Amino acid sequence: MARKKGRDINGWLIVDKPAGVGSTAVVAKVRWALDAKKAGHAGTLDPDATGVLAVALGEATKTVATITDALKCYDFTVNWGAETTTDDASGQVVRRSDARPDRAAILAALPAFIGDIMQVPPAFSAVKVDGERAYDLAREGEELDLAARPLWVDSLDLLECDQDSARFQMVCGKGGYVRSIARDLGRALGCLGHVAHLRRTWSGPFDLDGAVPFERIDREAQDWLDTQLLPLETALTDLPMLRATPEGAVRIRNGNPGQVTGTADWGDLVWVADAKGPVCIGRYQGGTVQPERVFNL
Known part of the structure; x- marks a missing residue:
């Protein structure tokens, strides 16, 4: 199978969508301008609506649900x-x-x-x-x-x-x-x-102060756009953050429950990080986390 073209980019680009452009078209242009392998958005805006459209890139697409559910x-x-x-x-x-x-x-x-x-x-x-x-x-x-x-x-x-x-x-x-x-x-x-x-x-955590005007999204502006990317974990600020032990991180990355430090209520949705960065989104189970979305960073 041919490898999907594009760069491995993980994070969020917040776009100030203009009227007359559909949300899907905004995502397509962001993906093209950044030459990204994968992109999606969190929360459709009507074509005539303007404002914040959060575009997820790469592994950040696994956090879209947290923004979709946010106020x-x-x-x-x-x-x-x-x-x-x-x-x-x-x-x-x-x-x-x-x-x-x-x-x-x-x-x-x-x-x-x-x-x-x-x-x-x-x-x-x-x-x-x-x-x-x-x-x-x-x-x-x-x-x-x-x-x-x-x-x-x-x-x-x-x-x-x-x-x-x-x-x-x-x-x-x-x-x-x-x-x-x-x-x-x-x-x-x-x-x-x-x-x-x-x-x-x-x-959710994204607002117009950090939004890129749609007209500035172009391949010629790729280096500048790279500097406007927000980290994947920006979307996870409403979830409790726990730390994986070294052994726990290995288990979680393999899709298994892994040991963490810190506490949450049993069954709570949390996100887990280690020294390398975000590891997963999952459910806390009293000292371990059962992963639901594992980040391949």
């Missing part, structure tokens, strides 16, 4: 008075309303969207329906009845508003659709609404 922050603007097919400004208007909410009404409506809520994804989303993506079925004109899904909303704050729009900041968990929040908030206020602008400002 994320969105800054977004909702335009009142119209509901669209896509729940954002790119869709066709399907309903209109002359009603407009005042600041007091918006603030009164927000508590219902905070905490553990149930959310119906937009019809134009990557949710699978009988093995097919909802957006593919929606483009074919099929009427979809998507099931509501649980979502944790840590906070939802009104930043500013005028007669026709309002700007919010939301911190939420995995699987949140800002477009659904805009749609449902517009319905709750009796005025209808859709997302006009959406920007992700941070995702």
